[in-house]
Amino acid sequence: MAKSKAPAPLPKSTPPRPVLAMGAAKRETRTQFGAIPFRVSKTKKKGAKGIEVLLVSSRDSGRWIIPKGWPIEGMAPADAAAQEAFEEAGARGKVHDRCVGLYSYSKWLDEDLSLPVIVAVFALEVKRLDDEYPEAGERRRKWMSPKKAAARVSEPELKQILETFTLDLLR
Secondary structure, eight states, rough: OOOOOOOOOOOOOOOOOOOOOOTTTTOEEEEEEEEHHHHEEOOTTTTTEEEEEEEOOOOSSSSEEEHHHHHHHTTTHHHHHHHHHHHOOOEEEEEEHHHHEEEEEESSSSOEEEEEEEEEEEEEEEEHHHOTTTTTTTEEEEOOHHHHHHHHHOOHHHHHHTTTTOGGGOO
């Protein structure tokens, strides 16, 4: 009986490459990158640690959302999400490369035309919250528990991501 060959070793992982959305037709599904800015905080229960997430208001309707945006040429997805968190919320910190979830929504371009979008979500541990940032005059921002944040967003899949968001996801 012939000996079986050992499987070839897996290639070493490479850093994430930027995602380009060039060439997509007008109505094809598009990709965005979003951030869940979070901080570790003491809860009211005898100094136990909990987390709070930062939501921002949308510019058009004022509803609560997470910072998100289109791919940025030359940036890895997690870094693009971190850039959006700064531009929309003034949040700066350590972004985690691991995607914590995906959700979909329809981006309305005008009254009659919407575009299907899939958002890859990354966690951003906020180390600093700037008062001056590009969209400061256009949005509100608010810290809340993941459970409260889930109750305030509209997208069902994002609700689930927020409801299940824990520090264990980042390990």
